[in-house]
Amino acid sequence: MSGWLDHALVFIVVAASGAYALYAFGPRALRVRVAALFGTAARPAGRCGSCDGCGPRRPPRA
Amino acid sequence: MDDRATPLAADAPAFAEMALADLQPGITARVVGVCSGPHAPIEVAQRLAELGFLPGEIVRVVARGFLSREPIAVRVGTGTFALRRFEADCVRVVPAPGARVII
Amino acid sequence: MNAALDQANGPMVALVGNPNCGKTALFNILTGSRQKVANYAGVTVERKEGPLTTPSGRRIRILDLPGAYSLDPMTPDESVTADVLLGRRDGEARPDFVVCVTDATNLRQNLRLVISVKRLGLPMVVALNMSDLARRKGMSIDAARLAQELGVPIVETVGVRPGGVKPLLEFLDRAGPAAAGPEPAAWRKQTPEEIARDQREVLRILAAAGVEDFAGPTFSDRIDAVVLHPLAGPAILAVVLFLVFQAVFAWAQLPMDLIKGGITTIGGWLATALPASLLKDLLINGVLAGVGSVLVFLPQILILFLFILVLEDAGYLPRAAFLLDRVMGSVGLSGRAFIPLLSSFACAIPGIMATRTIQSPRDRLATIMIAPLMTCSARLPVYALIIGAFIPHELVWGGLELQGLVLFALYVAGVAGAMSVAYVLNRRGRGSRFHALMLELPAYHWPNLRNLAIGLWQRLEIFLTRVGTIIVSLMVILWALSSVPLAPAGAAGPAIQYSIAGRIGAALAVVFAPIGFNWQIAVALVPGLAAREVAVGALGTVYALSATGKDVSGALAPLIARSWSLPTALSLLAWYVFAPQCLSTLATVKRETNSWRYPVIMAGYLFALAYAASFITYRIALAFQ
Structure with a gap:
């Protein structure tokens, strides 16, 4: 190389x-800015390793 | 609050009214009503009523903690709740051995 | 989200009901979400929203609300429910329709809330959830008659089976939520007399619908007679916890060896396939050494969670809260603090959120302050690494794994620390001697296999995502900081010592020298602030770069076993019991308490405790060496 x-x-x-x-x-x-760019929801800071309480883990399917 | 709310059935005239906190495990009793306790404000009584400690309901102490006899697991109606002593002091009951809930 | 978009997504249907009646299980099936469900009250503490398209294509928004015993809230989580239903929540319209979820086996209690909700005048349907359990218990519920007596439509549902919501879906499709609900009826706090009146109405309705139940001993009562027994109960709890920690080490060995082998193979392949270059160094010493050393601990984390999931699904956790209530009470904690503290064993963040189920603000704050002392799963890799490297793999006291024993001791140390802090807080705050408990002990069920599988899969996903995003990126950055500036020509020792990271480590090492940390540990602690297990990856990277020439990927444990003294290892363990090594936790405390004051106090006291504990551990260990 x-x-x-x-x-x-x-x-x-x-x-x-x-x-x-x-x-x-x-x-x-x-x-929030970046999420808006990709059209997804903003996630909380550095989501914890085993978060149980930070909102849907995957976008709920319609 | 009226502590002498009439029990629904006239089946237990032989027993005196007492605090749920003093009820022996395994003995069924009928709730007379809730009141504020020596260490519990009226909100505690309110919440106990909301949990189902209501006049006429059958209660039974399922288990008690070791030594201090606290907390107390109480079956009321079809649910079971863990209470601390000062909370169980707020529920007035009359023992009704052998009573079963039959609606 | 603006109002126009809200309209486009369809009417809002709220799930309301007593705690632990299965609202979230229904929500998950309706919306395809994977919110946490468990067999105890207070798992859901926030409003959660998800979209649903009914079979005929109608779009509906489903709102999952925290469980409530009444519409007169006592706790922050119940307030959410009451406020949403009463339209008191800022910027949020009242729901268009209410699904009042009830536990069909516990209608005596659940129907009172139904009557209260009915008074609000919103269009509603009652879901008789767990109708399969009721049938199995031999309860015959005449749903049509019940609906007639209640004056609201009823559907039967089974929240644990994907097909179990069919009747509800059909109902939402057919009757369809009305476009606009009528004006809310005024709400006023109920007195106990009024609640008693509602209960008489409930009994009348149940009698009319032919529902019979007995207060005689049930299956759950018979289990409770043993499990809550004053002597047998605590013994069973101790054995259960103990087995968990034994299993974490005993069962994980094989899968851990497999992962280790896989990483070594990849490392070897990369080493021969790539020409010598900076990129090769980045891939092997930065990414592989860092990521590999964290990835190894996946089996142990999954085993720990398997046990937690089984216990919480079966309904054992509130019993554990009952058994430990005396301890909690004696240090001035609310009995309701147990479940949040237990959640903190997974991660302090959901634990801190779960404190919303605690009534007294003072009790809630005390619980938040000690939640990070519970040993979260992110500490497990750190503990497991050091234990694996320094504690001999042998059996003591007739068949107990020494490694599992040490791990158990570390968990106990965290709990003991938390209890002491709570005691001091309560003393200083002159808190009341009387803290509420009033905790529901739900009926036991067999753990639902589907639930377990989903729960474990989620853990796996979360862990791998984290390794693949945060840990990889931090390892790359650490590698870069450890590689520039380059070592001067003819320098002795590994190049990392001349790099930015090396210099930072050397400076920090001065601070940490009294507690026995070397500069490699000091470097690893910095990215470890982002998340605790990152420290393990960072150690992997730092040691890979420090070792001159040799390929060490996947073999961090023997390396630190050679280069650290036992006192240093023990000191680092003590550090991790207390240190606030997690920015996300502090951010959550800030959000939940709405002030900077508490996260700052928390970080301060935890650092002080960690330093003190490490100092004492190090000095004692040195003295005995």
Whole structure:
């Protein structure tokens, strides 16, 4: 693998992870914005590992 | 509140009215009514009534805690509730051995 | 959501009923949702909405509400129900139609609420839920006569079978919710005399409909005679809890080995397939080492949840609350605190939400403050990692697993800590000696296999989703921070020591040195704030990067066993019993108490406790070493 491709791939993966972490743990306003972009409901911050109380876990089917 | 609400049936004249907290396990009794207790405000009595501790209902102590004889598991009608002593003090009952709920 | 959209989604149908009569089970079948159901009162503490399209294509919105004994709320969760029905909730119209759900085996109690709801004047239907159980108990209910006497239509439902809502669906389709309900009747608090009058009406109706039931000992009573026995009861509870922790270690071994083997295979394959590059380092030392070390603990988490699900479906949990009530009362906790605290063993967040079933605000706050001390399932990987690495796999005292025993002790330590904190809070607040209990002990049922399977599947899904999103992304970030800046040419020791993460770790290590944590642990604690089990993944990544040249993916335990002293390991265990290593929990406390004050106090006192506990543990262990 050429050096620049290697670095570019690593950079993309790290940047994507950073963006995701910012989304998951960042301000709620950001999540609402992003959710609106994808047309889904905003989820609470960094949903706990075994959440029982944070709303439907999957979109209820019509 | 009227503590002397008439029991529905006249089957237990031989027994004196007592607090549910003092009822022996396994003995059935008829609820006379609810009242505020020495440590319980009227809201507790209100809630007990909402749970079904109502005049005429049959109650039975299913189990009691160890030593302090608290909490108390009470069957009332077709439900069972765990009460602490100060709550069970709010329910006035008359023992009615052998009584069964028959509607 | 705006009003126009609401209209487009159809009329709102609310499910109302006593606690534990099966509203959420019906909701799940009607809307295809997977809300949590269990056999005790107060599982649902919020309004939940889902769409339904009836067989003929009518669109309806179904609203699931917390159970209520009456429309005069005593607890925050009951207030939600009363407020929605009475139209007192801001920005929300009253429901167009009410499905009053009743437990057919407990009509004596359930019908009073039906009569109250009827007074509100909303169009309604009564669902005789658990009608299969009633029939099996030999109760004959003349539904037509009952409907006639009550003056409202009745449908029979079975909430645990997918086909069990057919009559209700047909009803909603046929009669169809009216477009607009009449104006609400005024509501006024009922006096006990009025409730008694309603009860006489209920008895008259039941007699007319030929419903007979007896207060004589039932199947549940016979079980309770043993399970709630003053001596046998606590012994049974202890044995049950004990078996759970033994099983977590004893049964998980094989699947854990399989997962470990799988990860090692993938690691080996990646190592040979990829040319030496930065990307390879990221994949092996960042992603695989981090994710693999968390993934291994999936079987243990599933086993723990299997037991929790069985116990809660059977109806044993409120009995455990009964047995432990004296302990709870003696430290000034409401008896109703038990169920929220027990939910906190899964995760503190639903536990804190469940405190809405506690009447007194002071009792509720005390319960919220101690909920994070219950050992949540996210701590399990941390505990299991350290126990697996440091506690010998051997049998003691005639057949008890030492590892399971230590795990049990850690859970007990969390509970003991919580009780002590509650005691101090109650003393300082000069709380009343009298805290409400009034907890319903539901009839036992056999656990529903479908329910269990769905519950376990959800755990699996949640865990894997979390590993695949939060943990992967945090591991990649940690890898990046551990890789730049690069080590200077000719540097001794692993490159990570010269990186940003390495420097942060070195700085934090100064703070943590008195409790025996090295810089690797200090680094791992930081991403561990996002979620506790992330710390395990972080340790995996940090150690993978620290180990010079060797492929260590999937073998974190032997590595830390070599590089940590026993006092350090014990100190870290003590830290995790108390430390508030979870931002989501603090965010939930902020939301539930509506103030920053309590999350700040909580974080402060938990950190102080954790540091103190680790310090004492470390020093004692050092002294005995």
